[in-house]
Each structure stands twice: as structure tokens, then as C-alpha cells.
Amino acid sequence: MRYAETGFNLEIDLTRGSIERVATDPMLTELHLGGLGTSAKILWDRVPPETDPFSADNLLIFSTGLLCGTPATGANRTIVTAYSPQTLLMGYSMMGGFWGPELKYAGYDKVVIRGKSPDLVYLWINNDRVEIRDASHLKGKGAVETAKVLQKELNDPNVQVASIGLAGENRVYMASIEHGRSSASRLGLGAVMGDKGLKAIAVRGTKDVNIARPAEFMKLCNEVLQYIKIREQKPVPGVMPILAGLGSPQEMKLVDEEWHTQNFMWGNARERKRNFWNAEIESKWRETQENVRTRLISCYNCPMKCGATISVPGISTYMMKCFSKLTYTMAAFSDLDFGFRIAQRATEYGVDGFSTPQVMAFAVELKEAGVLSDEDFAGCPSDNEGKFYWLLDRIVRREGIGDVLANGTHWAAQQIGKGAEAFAHNNIKKHEQLPLKLGMLNPVYYLMYCTGEKINITQIEGQFPQAPFPTMEEREDFVKDWIQVPDERFKQYLLDWEFRGERSNPYYPTVDMSVDIVDWQEMMHYIDDALGMCAGLSSFPLKPPYHIHNYPVLISAATGMDMDEAALKQIYRRNRTLLRAVNVRRGLRRTDEKPPENHWKKRFPELEERLLDAYYKFKGWNKEGIPTKETLHELTLDYIAEDFLRRGILTDNEDTPSTETSLETEKK
Amino acid sequence: MGEKKKKIIKTIKIDVDKCNGCRACEVACSAFHATPKYSSNNPARSRIRLIRDPLRDVYLPVYAGEHAKAECMGRGKYVIDGKEYSECDFCRASCPSRDIFKEPDSGLPLKCDMCEDDPPQEKPMCVQVCLAEALTYEEREEEVEEEVKLEDVEIGLESMIDKYGLQKVMDTVSRMAGSKKS
Numbered sequence: 001m002r003y004a005e006t007g008f009n010l011e012i013d014l015t016r017g018s019i020e021r022v023a024t025d026p027m028l029t030e031l032h033l034g035g036l037g038t039s040a041k042i043l044w045d046r047v048p049p050e051t052d053p054f055s056a057d058n059l060l061i062f063s064t065g066l067l068c069g070t071p072a073t074g075a076n077r078t079i080v081t082a083y084s085p086q087t088l089l090m091g092y093s094m095m096g097g098f099w100g101p102e103l104k105y106a107g108y109d110k111v112v113i114r115g116k117s118p119d120l121v122y123l124w125i126n127n128d129r130v131e132i133r134d135a136s137h138l139k140g141k142g143a144v145e146t147a148k149v150l151q152k153e154l155n156d157p158n159v160q161v162a163s164i165g166l167a168g169e170n171r172v173y174m175a176s177i178e179h180g181r182s183s184a185s186r187l188g189l190g191a192v193m194g195d196k197g198l199k200a201i202a203v204r205g206t207k208d209v210n211i212a213r214p215a216e217f218m219k220l221c222n223e224v225l226q227y228i229k230i231r232e233q234k235p236v237p238g239v240m241p242i243l244a245g246l247g248s249p250q251e252m253k254l255v256d257e258e259w260h261t262q263n264f265m266w267g268n269a270r271e272r273k274r275n276f277w278n279a280e281i282e283s284k285w286r287e288t289q290e291n292v293r294t295r296l297i298s299c300y301n302c303p304m305k306c307g308a309t310i311s312v313p314g315i316s317t318y319m320m321k322c323f324s325k326l327t328y329t330m331a332a333f334s335d336l337d338f339g340f341r342i343a344q345r346a347t348e349y350g351v352d353g354f355s356t357p358q359v360m361a362f363a364v365e366l367k368e369a370g371v372l373s374d375e376d377f378a379g380c381p382s383d384n385e386g387k388f389y390w391l392l393d394r395i396v397r398r399e400g401i402g403d404v405l406a407n408g409t410h411w412a413a414q415q416i417g418k419g420a421e422a423f424a425h426n427n428i429k430k431h432e433q434l435p436l437k438l439g440m441l442n443p444v445y446y447l448m449y450c451t452g453e454k455i456n457i458t459q460i461e462g463q464f465p466q467a468p469f470p471t472m473e474e475r476e477d478f479v480k481d482w483i484q485v486p487d488e489r490f491k492q493y494l495l496d497w498e499f500r501g502e503r504s505n506p507y508y509p510t511v512d513m514s515v516d517i518v519d520w521q522e523m524m525h526y527i528d529d530a531l532g533m534c535a536g537l538s539s540f541p542l543k544p545p546y547h548i549h550n551y552p553v554l555i556s557a558a559t560g561m562d563m564d565e566a567a568l569k570q571i572y573r574r575n576r577t578l579l580r581a582v583n584v585r586r587g588l589r590r591t592d593e594k595p596p597e598n599h600w601k602k603r604f605p606e607l608e609e610r611l612l613d614a615y616y617k618f619k620g621w622n623k624e625g626i627p628t629k630e631t632l633h634e635l636t637l638d639y640i641a642e643d644f645l646r647r648g649i650l651t652d653n654e655d656t657p658s659t660e661t662s663l664e665t666e667k668k
Numbered sequence: 669m670g671e672k673k674k675k676i677i678k679t680i681k682i683d684v685d686k687c688n689g690c691r692a693c694e695v696a697c698s699a700f701h702a703t704p705k706y707s708s709n710n711p712a713r714s715r716i717r718l719i720r721d722p723l724r725d726v727y728l729p730v731y732a733g734e735h736a737k738a739e740c741m742g743r744g745k746y747v748i749d750g751k752e753y754s755e756c757d758f759c760r761a762s763c764p765s766r767d768i769f770k771e772p773d774s775g776l777p778l779k780c781d782m783c784e785d786d787p788p789q790e791k792p793m794c795v796q797v798c799l800a801e802a803l804t805y806e807e808r809e810e811e812v813e814e815e816v817k818l819e820d821v822e823i824g825l826e827s828m829i830d831k832y833g834l835q836k837v838m839d840t841v842s843r844m845a846g847s848k849k850s
Contacts, residue, residue, distance in 0.1 A: 071699045071709050073692070098691075105710060148723065156767075157721060180722060206712035206772035211699075214706035218699065229799055294725045298690035303799035305688050309722055317723045 002026065003212040004066050004558040005034055010108045010130060012123065014196050015056055015115030019130045024109065030561060031636065033530035034066035034109060036092055037575040039081040040582055042112060043090060044640070049585040053085040053188075054171065054195045062103070062111040062162065062201065065532015069104030069209040070558055071221050073228065073545075074537040076101055076300035078162070078179070079529055084187040085195075086173040086408050087429045087455060089583045091187030094459075095162070096299035096306075096534055097180045099203060102160040106205025117197035120169070124154065125203045135199040140166055142348025143178035144318050150202045163200035164190045165350030167396040171195050172406040174355040174395075178347060181297055181307035181319035185352040186456050187431065188408075212560030220554050227545040228303060228537070236542050238474050239465065246544060247304035247536040248322045252296055255286045257326065266330045268361035269426040269435035285336045292340050304536060310340055318344050324353030330435065331357030332388045342388060349396040354456075355408060355432040360391040362409045362423055363401065371418050376401040408432065426596050429588075431455045433596060441506040441600040443514040446608060447615050448521065449595035451625070453579045462540040463524060464490070464517050468497035468504070484547035486520055486565075493517065506602070511610050515618045520548075523572045527551060530575060574635040577619070577627045581640045584649060590616075590625045626650060673814045678782045679806040680731065680795060687727040687802035691718050693794035700783055700793045712772045715780040716794050719757045726751055729794075729803060732769035733760025735777035740765070 011020040024038075032038045039061045051057045060082040067075035078100035084091025103111070106125050113123075122135040138146050147161035160179070167175035168190035175190030176183045184190075211217045228246060235244035240259045242249035258277040265272055292312045296305035297319065307321040320343060328346070329339035346356060364387060366372040378400075380390045394402025404412045409424035409432055426433050428449060434457060444464065445457070452460035463484065469475045472495070479491040493513050498504045509517060524539035524547070531551075538546035546554075548565055556563040580588075593612065616623060620631030626649060632641040644650040694714040701715065702708040711717075719728040740763075744755035762769035762777035769778045783792040790796075791805040798804075818826065828837050 069709060071695050071706070105712065144723070157719075206710065208702075208708035208710040208713075210708045211706060214699075214702070214704055218706040225797060225799070232799075295727075296688060297722060298688040298800075300690060301692045301695045302690050303688075303692065305800075309725055311725075317725075319722060 001210055003210050003560050004070055005029060005109050006104060006107050006207075006209070008108050009110040009112055010125065012111060012113045012130075012132070013115045014113060014117040014121065014132070014198065017117075017132055019132065021108075021128075021130075029066065029559070031571070032575055032578070033527075033555070033571055035063050035077075035079045035532050036065075036081070036526070036529035037571070037578070038530075039063045039079060039092070039110065040090065040575065040578050042110075043081060043083075044578065044582050044585075047083065049587075051083060053083040053088065053091075053192060056116045056196075057114065058083050058192060058195075060113040060189070060192050060196060060198075062099075062113075063532075064100040064104050064109055065528075065530060066555070067558060068532035069101040070211060071218065071301070072531075072533070072554065072558070073221060073224050074299070074302040074304075074534040075532050076302065077529070077532040077534055078103075078184065079532065080177060080184040080189045082189055082192040083586070084189070085171070085191050086188045086410070087431050089429065089455075089586050089588060090453070090579065091189055091192075092454065092529070093177075093184035093186045093189050094529065095177065095179050095182040095184040096302075097160070097182035098300045099160045099162050099179045099201075100532055101300050102158075102203045102205050104205065104209050105207050106203055107207045111201065113196060113198065116195065120197050120199050122150065122163075122200040122202060123198065125201065125205075126154075127205055127207060138199045139169070141199075142166075143168075143176075143350040144316070144348055146200050147178075147180070150200060154202060154204070156204055159202050159204045161200055161202045163350070164193050164198075165348050165396070167191075167349045167351045167406075168194035169199070170396060170398045170406070172351065172396055172398065173408045173411070174352040174359065174406070176350045176352050178350050181309075181321055182299065183347075183350075186354065186454075188352075190350050211558055213557040217554070217557035220550065220557060224537075224545045224550070225303070231543060231545065236478070238469050238478075239542070243466070243542065246541045248306040248540070250306065251322050251325045252293065252308035252320065253305065255282065255289055257285065260323070260326055261330070263436075264326070264330060265435040265437050266333055268331070268358060268365045268423065269433075269437065270365070272437065288336045288340065299534065302534065302537070304534075306536060310344070312340050312344060315341065315344050316348075318347045320347070327353050327357045327435075328388065331361040332384055334385055334388075338385050338388075342385075342392065345389070346392060349392065351392075351396065354434065356392070356395070357388075358426065358432045358435065359395065359405050359409055359412070360388050362412070363391055363405055364388075365423055366416065366420055369423070371416060371420050371423070372401065425598060428595060429455050429592055433457065433599075437598060438600050440602050441604055441608075443506050443509060443511070443607070443611055444517050444521075446506075446595065446600075447514055447518045447611055449599065450593040450612060451518075451615060452522075453576075453583060454525075458540070459535065460525060461521060462535065463521050463542065463544075465494065465542065468494070468499055470499060482543065483549070484543055486523075486548050490517070490520065506604050506607055511607070511614045514611060515614045518615065519618060522576060523548065523569065526572045526575050527568065530571070531555070570635070573619075574637065577621075577631060577635055577637060578640070580619075580621065580625070581627055581632075581637070581644075584626050585643070585647070588625070590623065593625060622650075671814050672811050675810050675812045677808050677810050678792075679808060680782075680792060681804045681806055682729050683802050683804070684727055684729070685802075686800050687718070687729060688800050689718065689720050689722060689727050690800075691720075692797040692799075693729060693803060694718060696793040696797040710772070712767075713778065715769065715778045717768045724751060726753065726757075727802075728753070728757055730758065731760055731780040732762060732778045734779065736761035736763040739763050 063079045081092045120135040124131045143163045143165035146163040162179040171191040173188040176185035177190045261276045294309040297307045311317045328342045410430040413420040413424035448460040528538045552563040629641045694711040697714040699706045699709045715732040746753045783789045795803045795805045
């Protein structure tokens with residue numbers, strides 16, 4: 001018997017219309033755990049690096065994590081992977097909700113989709129019965145609406161649906177995959193789904209997920225739950241409210257937006273409004289939020305309430321979480337009411353709430369600068385909010401200028417020319433970032449921004465405070481019960497960290513400390529993404545219930561595998577390096593690893609080079625960020641070394657022959 | 669009439685306004701009732717199910733009660749605070765009209781047992797994991813009249829009388845008695 005996992009993947013070929021149930025190799029679980037780790041392995045093995053994201057050969061993988069469907073609190077994430085049309089690298093995006101556990105109960109760990117259907121279809125997975133069904137009646141329908149129609153059609157309210165809207169159908173690069181209160185939004189995976197002619201995957205399962213050592217596992221799960229209870233009553237003092245507790249930033253619960261509205265940039269990540277927040281706005285926004293928020297809601301088997309049902313009078317109900325509450329508001333220089341209204345339409349269309357507002361603000365800026373013409377905007381209303389609705393409608397339909405904007409700011413700027421590139425200023429690896437522009441370089445964040453394979457800071461950061469605490473008392477108080485640290489030295493890093501003077505940014509944390517801290521942060525995210533654990537209970541918040549000390553026993557009790565901290569760290573290193581290898585083979589090199597140029601005002605080129613050098617060295621990669629033969633061997637990834645040697649990516653003396661290949665090469 | 673007797677009524681209080689729809693109650697229930705205990709997890713086997721329709725803001729935890737062999741003749745609908753519920757949403761029976769409260773493999777009916785355990789659990793598992801406190805546990809004492817034990821035949825006849833009326837049952841019994849004798 002297989003424990004925690006089902007031991008089966010579904011293999012769907014949409015070109016041939018074939019469906020297979022395939023047993024997986026248990027050895028892969030030992031090597032990669034599951035989720036992101038095993039999906040990356042499939043991508044490496046089966047999708048050659050020259051594959052176009054919009055090719056029938058690109059694989060779109062919906063994966064559960066190893067602990068999904070077990071009683072482990074918060075293990076409910078679905079990890080979606082494919083080569084991204086936007087970055088051309090491996091795209092992985094995750095969603096919470098109920099879909100992943102339901103797939104486990106249906107008896108599958110992953111759904112691996114290849115090929116393309118000539119007509120729009122949806123997939124119906126009902127335990128052993130799996131069907132590819134006609135979806136012509138769903139064409140053009142909203143993502144939320146599609147889920148509603150399918151639950152009715154399949155006559156079961158417990159059917160869980162992941163679906164795309166118009167944006168995905170039209171291969172918009174910011175297209176998301178929507179599921180209830182959650183979505184896999186980043187990196188254009190909805191566009192890949194649409195390219196395959198797949199409108200939705202509906203899942204229903206009534207089978208068991210088994211646990212190897214039940215009593216021990218349950219005891220550990222209860223400890224986690226008890227910790228959550230206690231931790232929720234003890235918010236971390238001295239940090240902003242949204243970072244004081246557990247879960248995603250509690251945007252649906254909290255109304256106080258002083259920090260976001262005054263520290264994040266408005267418009268096309270341009271303008272900081274330092275004195276924006278006042279009592280009048282707070283009271284108005286509170287009224288808005290409380291009027292539309294029907295209920296705070298959770299994902300599967302998790303007590304946190306990170307999402308909310310939003311019912312704006314006159315438009316259909318949808319669910320929301322986190323920061324998308326403010327992205328449209330701030331991009332359009334508008335208010336919260338507009339934010340909730342346009343987000344409803346955006347959710348039905350199925351677009352990424354980070355990238356899409358920025359693309360629209362970018363278009364407005366280009367128009368104001370005269371780069372885009374009146375003709376491009378023919379028919380566009382003159383009022384500010386109207387412009388954004390108009391642009392959103394054009395983008396998801398790929399009409400007129402919308403067809404260009406639908407490729408995101410990086411590619412749109414190249415197509416538009418006339419200096420438009422300077423306006424696509426907030427990207428990393430062609431992907432729009434949070435609208436943050438700061439003063440002093442933070443070495444830890446520098447590394448995360450540069451090297452994170454997720455290309456999304458909130459999915460890389462966590463664990464370690466974002467800024468030093470002002471007084472020694474506060475620091476000592478913070479480290480007192482900081483049981484999550486992998487080693488006591490991390491406490492010292494924090495104790496010594498000052499706002500000013502020698503031990504402050506950018507030279508403190510030192511280069512080596514920065515690398516060390518980032519490694520811890522990455523480690524927790526990579527473990528979470530393999531287990532299907534929500535970052536909100538583990539890698540993202542301060543002092544989370546899951547950490548490197550309790551994970552090994554939990555994994556061992558659930559699966560029956562032998563596991564200790566050293567073994568788990570080794571799996572993390574293997575998965576981290578495997579992802580890097582997938583992207584190296586797609587052309588990723590050191591030159592691509594940089595934050596937006598204007599992210600920090602104060603930059604330190606020499607220090608930045610040293611940081612990258614040290615990071616690569618720590619990881620066992622060469623100066624180009626390519627894993628070395630020795631490292632690959634140590635991680636039992638020799639097949640990658642052989643491939644790199646064959647392709648000339650590595651040579652026998654380890655040095656890269658040239659740095660010509662890079663992401664900056666033209667899109668195929 | 670029987671004698672008065674004291675009885676502990678185990679009660680789970682359900683505050684639907686506090687429910688966040690996480691279904692941890694279903695997880696804990698199905699794990700607890702697995703054999704061996706906690707060895708598997710499957711909400712389809714849970715004796716508490718969350719009737720859930722997020723877009724209509726319907727969150728209704730319901731416990732499995734007695735099995736019903738036949739489904740009801742009709743279906744009532746309730747509208748509470750503007751939200752429409754089927755009367756089945758509140759019903760605790762496993763019955764032919766729906767899938768819930770039945771073992772997925774055998775179809776055998778499931779019933780909440782308040783997590784009877786040795787040593788006893790302080791509270792049922794669903795309550796223990798509900799940090800939202802939508803489910804809380806109470807014990808209250810009630811004075812109940814001890815029931816007069818009915819014979820099997822009497823129970824059967826009682827229900828026939830309930831359904832068809834005394835006269836019809838009497839007529840039928842005498843007609844059958846007549847035809848059996850001849």
C-alpha cells in the first residue's frame with residue numbers, strides 16, 4: 001500500500017482523446033517527495049527544452065502535494081506547472097481551496113495533460129470514471145460561472161472545479177486558473193490550459209488516503225493545531241498587522257491599509273503616496289469592505305480565514321483573497337469600491353491580479369506619453385475607471401491594442417517599440433512584480449528577487465523579519481521562543497541587525513549570512529510546495545506551526561519513509577537544483593538574475609556581484625548559476641550533468657563555454 | 669406510564685454564522701472512525717457533512733442520524749434570512765435520495781456516535797478541531813420518562829396505524845383473519 005500519496009497519476013492526451021491511469025515509481029517520492037518536486041522531474045524527463053509553451057508537447061501538470069488529503073492542517077495546495085508563455089521558463093503557480101485533496105480522494109496524485117483538443121472540452125474525474133467531455137456550452141463563460149454550471153450539470157455540489165475564463169481561452173499571458181476562493185494566477189498557466197482547449201477540470205472522489213503510522217501522525221497534527229490556536233492569540237509585536245499573525249496577509253479581515261497604500265506604488269508602479277491614509281478614507285474603505293464582505297472563508301482543513309465571499313450589489317458573487325483587493329485600486333488611482341467591482345469581472349475573465357492591473361496602468365501611461373495613439377484607444381471612455389474596464393475587456397478578448405497588451409508589459413513593449421520598453425520597468429525575467437520601490441538595498445531581498453525560480457517575492461520570502469527591530473529588548477523578546485530557526489546562529493543575525501550603522505543594510509546581514517537566510521527561506525518554500533502545504537502556515541509567516549524540526553517526523557509518520565532533518569534538507573537541495581536545471585536548459589543564466597533596475601534607489605554593484613557569487617557557490621552552482629557536475633552527482637542528479645555536458649552547457653572542466661544563451665534571446 | 673429518569677443529553681451546538689467552510693470536522697471524523705483509528709482519511713465516510721454553497725453563503729454542518737429506508741414523498745424548502753435551503757439540507761438521515769452518510773463502498777448507513785471512545789474523548793473530534801467555534805459541545809441533563817417497552821408486533825401495528833389510521837388497519841386485520849381461516 002502507498003501512504004499519503006495514491007501512487008497513481010492520470011495521463012491525459014487531448015490530441016488523441018486518451019486517458020490512462022499510470023502507477024508512479026515510489027523511488028521518486030523518496031527523491032523528490034511530490035508536488036513541485038515530482039512535477040519538475042516529469043518536465044525535465046518528458047518536455048525537451050526547445051518546446052514552445054504553446055506546443056502540443058508542453059505538459060500542463062496539476063499536482064497535489066504529498067500531504068494533501070491527509071489530516072495535516074493546511075495541506076490543500078494544488079501545484080500547476082508548465083513552460084510559461086510569459087517567461088519561457090518553467091512556470092509554477094499554486095492554488096489553495098479544495099481541488100487538490102478532492103483529486104487525492106479520487107485516487108490520483110497528478111493529472112498530466114499533453115496534446116491539444118481541437119474543440120473546447122472539460123475533464124470530468126469521478127473516482128475511476130474519467131471522461132473528456134464537450135465544453136462548447138461553456139465557451140466564453142466566466143471561470144466562476146463555469147464552476148457553477150458544472151456543479152449543476154454533474155448534479156453534485158461537492159464537485160471541485162478548476163477552470164479558465166475568457167482570458168485563458170484566448171491565451172492571454174496573464175490568464176489564471178481559478179478555483180473558488182483560490183487561483184493559480186502567476187506565469188500564464190491559464191493560457192497554456194486554454195491553448196490545450198481545456199476549459200475546466202471537475203473532480204469528485206470518495207476514496208481513502210492512507211497514513212503509515214496513524215496514532216503518531218495524528219498526535220503531530222494535533223500539536224500543530226494547538227500551536228496555531230496559541231500563536232493566533234500572540235501576534236508578533238513590532239511588525240505591521242498583516243504580518244503579525246499566521247496565514248496569508250489578512251487583507252479580507254483587516255481594513256487598515258495605511259502600510260500598503262503609503263508604501264506600495266500607485267499607477268504603473270510609479271507614484272508613492274506618503275500621506276494618503278487618513279481617518280476619512282479609513283472610514284469610507286471600512287464601509288465599502290464591510291458592505292461587500294459576506295463571510296470570511298477558509299481553504300480545506302485549515303482554520304485560517306484568508307479569503308472572503310464578496311457580493312457587490314448588482315454584480316455576481318465571487319471570492320477573493322489577499323492583495324488583489326488593492327492592486328486594481330492602486331493601479332487606477334481609484335478607491336476600494338472600484339477595486340472590488342473590477343476584481344469581480346477580472347475573476348470571471350480569469351486573470352492574474354498582480355500583472356493585469358500593471359499592464360493596464362502601463363497602457364494608460366503609454367497613452368499619456370504619446371507612445372500609444374488615440375487610434376489605439378478608439379472607443380475608450382474618458383473617465384479613469386472606465387478606461388480600466390475598457391482595457392480589461394480588450395485584453396481578455398485580444399481586441400485591437402488588447403491583443404498586444406495581452407502578452408504582458410515585457411512583450412507588449414517590444415511589439416510597441418518607440419521607447420515603450422522603458423515603461424515596462426517593473427519586471428523580473430519578463431514577469432510583472434509587486435509595485436514596490438524602495439530606498440536602501442536589502443541584501444536578503446536582493447538575492448530572493450534575483451534568483452527565485454517562482455519569480456514572485458511572496459512565494460520566496462518568509463520566516464525572517466523584513467526589517468530589524470529597533471531595540472535590543474524587542475529583539476531578545478522575539479528570539480526567545482523562535483523555535484523555527486534551523487540553527488541558533490539565525491537568532492544572532494537578528495539580534496545584531498540594526499537600522500543604522502555598521503550592522504545595517506546593505507552590508508548587514510553580511511554576504512554569507514544573507515545567503516544562509518535565503519537558503520532557509522527557500523528550503524521551507526520548496527518543502528511546502530512538495531507537500532502541498534500552504535505557505536501561510538509554514539514558509540511565509542513569522543513563527544509558523546510547521547518548520548524544519550517537525551516536518552521530518554510528520555512526513556515519516558504519514559508516508560512510512562525514513563526521514564530526518566538532514567535527509568529532508570537533501571531533498572530540498574535536490575528539488576531546488578532540479579528546478580534550476582530545468583530553467584538552465586531553457587536558457588536561464590546569471591545575466592537574467594536581476595531585480596527591476598529601480599527597485600532600490602541605492603544600489604551597490606560590487607556588493608551585488610559578491611552576493612550572487614556567494615549564493616551560487618553555496619548552492620554548488622558555477623558563476624553562471626549552473627549546477628556543477630559534483631553538485632549534481634552529490635544530489636543523485638547525474639543524468640542532468642550528462643545532459644548538460646551533451647548540450648555544452650557544462651564542459652568537463654566545469655566552466656561554462658559561453659554566456660550567449662540567455663533569456664534575452666528572441667522568443668521562438 | 670413509566671418512571672421519571674435523569675439522562676445526559678450530549679449536544680453539539682452549531683453556529684452556522686461562525687463556520688468558515690474548512691471541513692476540518694469532516695477530516696477529523698473520518699480519520700477517527702477509520703480502522704485502525706486515524707489510519708485513513710476520507711470525508712465521504714464522515715458522519716458530519718458540511719452542506720456548502722459558498723456563492724450563496726450556505727454553510728450548514730449536519731450530523732448523521734437514523735437511517736431512513738424510504739425517501740420523503742415531497743421536499744420542503746425553507747427560506748431563512750433570504751437564503752433558500754432544501755429540507756434535506758437539515759436532515760440527518762442517510763436515505764435513498766442522496767449519497768451522504770453512507771459508506772462509499774458498501775452503501776451502509778453511517779451515524780454519529782459522538783466519538784465514543786475508551787477512554788472517552790473530552791469532546792467529539794469535530795468540535796475539537798473547529799477553531800472557528802462553529803461547533804461547540806454541551807452536556808445537559810434532562811428528565812425523561814422511561815418508555816414503556818412495546819412488543820415488536822405492537823411497534824409494527826403502531827406505525828401502520830400512524831400511516832393508515834386505526835379503522836383501516838382493523839378492517840385489514842379482520843379481512844386477513846377471515847381469509848386465512850377459510
